[in-house]
Amino acid sequence: MTYDYLRGLWAVHVLVCTIGGAHVVQGARDFEKKVSILLHEEPENPKCFAEGMKDLTCFWEKDKKASSVDQYSFLYKYQNERSSKCPLKTLHLTSGRKLYVCHLNQTLMFEQMDIQVNYNGSTIHNRSLLIDRNFLLDPPTNLTVRNTAQPGQVDVSWVPPRLKYMDDSMMYEIIYTPMDGHIGQVEVAHASSELVLRDLEPATTYKIQVRVKMDDVSYSGYWSAWSDPVFIEMPPADLDPLIISLSVIISFIFLVLSLTMLVSHRRYLMKKVWPIIPTPENKFQGLFTIYGGDFQEWLGHTNGDLWQSPNLFYSEECSSPLEVLSELPVNPLLQCPPLPPKGRKVTQNVKTEVDTGQPLLREDSTQSEDWTTKSHDRWLMERLQALQHHPLPYSQETQDTYVTLSHNNNSKDEDDDNPVEDLPLEVLFTSRKESESHSDLGSGSGQLSSQSSYEYSNQDWANKPPGYTYMAVADSGVSMDYSPMNRLEDIGKVPVFTHEYKNDISLRRAFLTRQHHVHDNY
Amino acid sequence: MARSITPALIGQNGQELRETCKLNTERPESRRSRTGNLLIVRTVCPAADGVGIVPARSPFPLKPICDLRVLNHFIKEARDAEAAMKVCREGCHLSQSVTVPQTRVDFEVWENKNASEQALEVQSGLWLLQQALNALRTSVTNTQLHGHIDSSISNLQSLQAVLRSLNIQEYSPPADAAGLEGTWTVSTPTELLQVHLNFLRGKMRLLLLSAQACQQYDGS
Numbered sequence: 001m002t003y004d005y006l007r008g009l010w011a012v013h014v015l016v017c018t019i020g021g022a023h024v025v026q027g028a029r030d031f032e033k034k035v036s037i038l039l040h041e042e043p044e045n046p047k048c049f050a051e052g053m054k055d056l057t058c059f060w061e062k063d064k065k066a067s068s069v070d071q072y073s074f075l076y077k078y079q080n081e082r083s084s085k086c087p088l089k090t091l092h093l094t095s096g097r098k099l100y101v102c103h104l105n106q107t108l109m110f111e112q113m114d115i116q117v118n119y120n121g122s123t124i125h126n127r128s129l130l131i132d133r134n135f136l137l138d139p140p141t142n143l144t145v146r147n148t149a150q151p152g153q154v155d156v157s158w159v160p161p162r163l164k165y166m167d168d169s170m171m172y173e174i175i176y177t178p179m180d181g182h183i184g185q186v187e188v189a190h191a192s193s194e195l196v197l198r199d200l201e202p203a204t205t206y207k208i209q210v211r212v213k214m215d216d217v218s219y220s221g222y223w224s225a226w227s228d229p230v231f232i233e234m235p236p237a238d239l240d241p242l243i244i245s246l247s248v249i250i251s252f253i254f255l256v257l258s259l260t261m262l263v264s265h266r267r268y269l270m271k272k273v274w275p276i277i278p279t280p281e282n283k284f285q286g287l288f289t290i291y292g293g294d295f296q297e298w299l300g301h302t303n304g305d306l307w308q309s310p311n312l313f314y315s316e317e318c319s320s321p322l323e324v325l326s327e328l329p330v331n332p333l334l335q336c337p338p339l340p341p342k343g344r345k346v347t348q349n350v351k352t353e354v355d356t357g358q359p360l361l362r363e364d365s366t367q368s369e370d371w372t373t374k375s376h377d378r379w380l381m382e383r384l385q386a387l388q389h390h391p392l393p394y395s396q397e398t399q400d401t402y403v404t405l406s407h408n409n410n411s412k413d414e415d416d417d418n419p420v421e422d423l424p425l426e427v428l429f430t431s432r433k434e435s436e437s438h439s440d441l442g443s444g445s446g447q448l449s450s451q452s453s454y455e456y457s458n459q460d461w462a463n464k465p466p467g468y469t470y471m472a473v474a475d476s477g478v479s480m481d482y483s484p485m486n487r488l489e490d491i492g493k494v495p496v497f498t499h500e501y502k503n504d505i506s507l508r509r510a511f512l513t514r515q516h517h518v519h520d521n522y
Numbered sequence: 523m524a525r526s527i528t529p530a531l532i533g534q535n536g537q538e539l540r541e542t543c544k545l546n547t548e549r550p551e552s553r554r555s556r557t558g559n560l561l562i563v564r565t566v567c568p569a570a571d572g573v574g575i576v577p578a579r580s581p582f583p584l585k586p587i588c589d590l591r592v593l594n595h596f597i598k599e600a601r602d603a604e605a606a607m608k609v610c611r612e613g614c615h616l617s618q619s620v621t622v623p624q625t626r627v628d629f630e631v632w633e634n635k636n637a638s639e640q641a642l643e644v645q646s647g648l649w650l651l652q653q654a655l656n657a658l659r660t661s662v663t664n665t666q667l668h669g670h671i672d673s674s675i676s677n678l679q680s681l682q683a684v685l686r687s688l689n690i691q692e693y694s695p696p697a698d699a700a701g702l703e704g705t706w707t708v709s710t711p712t713e714l715l716q717v718h719l720n721f722l723r724g725k726m727r728l729l730l731l732s733a734q735a736c737q738q739y740d741g742s
Contacts, residue, residue: 110724
């Protein structure tokens with residue numbers, strides 16, 4: 001039992017020593033903090049501070065020269081009293097500094113104290129102070145931070161140093177620093193141990209500390225060290241119903257304005273997005289509206305006036321209308337009559353054919369029956385197909401498919417190449433040689449001989465005997481041949497426009513085939 | 523011819539504390555100042571022929587003045603007066619040494635005294651300071667310091683009214699103040715104003731803090 005008692009006593013002793021040791025260590029740390037504060041704040045020596053109602057601590061740094069504490073003396077004196085001596089101690093700081101310290105446990109406040117430090121009888125430090133004006137308190141403890149119901153607000157409370165008669169003479173500084181690196185803010189509180197911090201950023205962690213000082217009315221002193229920090233994380237911001245409603249209203253207003261602008265400027269926007277494809281509708285009066293794009297029918301009603309207008313199609317040259325009248329008798333059995341010959345060596349050919357006109361006439365008469373039965377359109381189409389298979393070389397001198405009158409090159413080879421085409425022309429020239437006129441066919445190549453060109457006006461046509469079908473063509477020259485729309489094979493294959501053009505096909509056919517029925521004119 | 527001047531002394535709840543001051547002169551001076559919720563109109567009643575002014579007792583019951591902001595204001599003005607006197611070079615001297623109270627406070631000793639002893643100590647010191655400031659007012663010829671001295675004297679009178687509101691008995695001064703215990707003498711205006719300041723910060727404040735009337739008032 002005695003052994004157990006002693007063992008318990010020993011445990012308690014160890015515990016007390018441990019706690020006491022920890023307290024002593026903590027006290028030593030706090031003291032070093034205060035020393036460092038005074039070394040920074042107080043210029044005079046000795047540096048003195050009061051921690052409570054009765055104590056006073058004064059110290060100064062040991063000089064570099066070797067000395068002993070016994071060589072120093074610390075004397076203090078109140079008014080109208082004799083001097084007293086304070087025992088000195090040597091203190092070694094963790095920073096390596098050495099101090100001489102005087103600590104008094106019984107002091108008088110509100111009266112001047114005269115202090116004198118001597119070294120070997122000589123005064124090295126002399127100072128007068130009031131103890132109640134040199135307080136250096138311990139920092140507040142139990143710092144507590146709580147979120148309040150209000151967003152961005154926290155309630156901070158702490159426990160001030162326990163000093164009787166001095167509670168209402170203390171003031172506090174609270175510093176709250178966001179952890180995102182921004183500068184902290186400071187709030188001051190007087191004679192109060194709690195404070196509400198406002199306007200804290202949501203979703204941000206803050207470090208909060210507090211320190212204390214006398215308010216300089218009845219008591220004065222230095223700012224204490226900062227208390228141990230407390231961290232608090234602010235909750236994320238709630239969506240304010242007012243902000244949500246305002247956002248919805250603004251979005252709705254913006255949408256309405258956008259729709260209004262779109263509706264008011266829809267034509268402009270349509271033009272930009274889908275540009276209007278130019279149509280030649282204004283040039284062909286009634287072609288699309290009345291005749292539905294049927295060019296043949298339209299031609300029939302307009303008498304091909306537009307064809308004779310050079311400005312409609314050609315910007316480079318003026319074409320002269322040329323009428324080629326086929327004098328072949330109307331014969332349903334007539335097969336595709338040959339094309340009028342080309343204009344090469346026309347003059348010579350004319351002369352030669354005059355002599356052989358009889359056989360030619362006989363050949364033409366056999367075909368006349370076919371000519372009457374089959375439509376002129378088919379004939380034209382077939383001739384065109386033949387022409388497509390044997391395209392003419394690109395040349396301004398190239399004649400129209402139908403008209404080969406005005407070519408100047410007279411060569412036998414060429415005649416041999418196109419014997420059939422020459423036939424109708426020969427017949428023509430045979431009967432019409434007395435009425436010659438000049439026309440400039442094809443493009444303005446200059447080589448087109450006016451000698452070999454014949455032009456027949458409408459009046460001439462009027463004098464023709466009835467029953468003959470004739471074909472009036474305008475020498476389109478280059479444009480007729482080289483337009484891809486003229487090729488029958490290209491119809492439907494060649495994409496001319498990127499946008500849909502509803503009259504495209506009908507117009508192409510109208511270009512390719514046209515015919516003025518004699519019956520319409522006579 | 524005596525005139526009755528009635529300064530307005532407003533209590534914490536806005537009620538007016540009346541105090542009359544009998545004068546022997548025809549020209550009293552008054553100054554208005556504001557301290558938190560307490561509005562005090564001070565009236566200086568300069569003495570004539572060395573006769574002190576004793577404010578008459580108010581017929582109305584006084585509510586205790588426990589707000590220390592009044593005292594804080596007086597302390598600040600006393601500090602200003604001391605600072606002004608420190609820089610004075612001419613026309614600021616005491617014609618004779620004056621008796622002043624001890625201002626030192628040993629908290630253990632203070633706490634061991636009862637309320638009556640504490641009150642007597644403060645009342646006697648207050649009276650001594652009034653005498654000394656009156657002598658200073660006469661000695662100082664620097665007109666710039668007159669205002670500070672006058673406000674200090676007025677403040678002491680207001681403090682007497684405050685003590686009266688706390689049911690602290692009045693002090694009956696002795697015939698000879700020099701032999702009083704706990705006193706000492708000063709010979710310079712600076713020392714006098716230092717004593718004045720320290721007295722207000724120390725003993726006066728401690729007395730008001732521990733006044734029974736204020737503790738009963740807070741608890742009610």
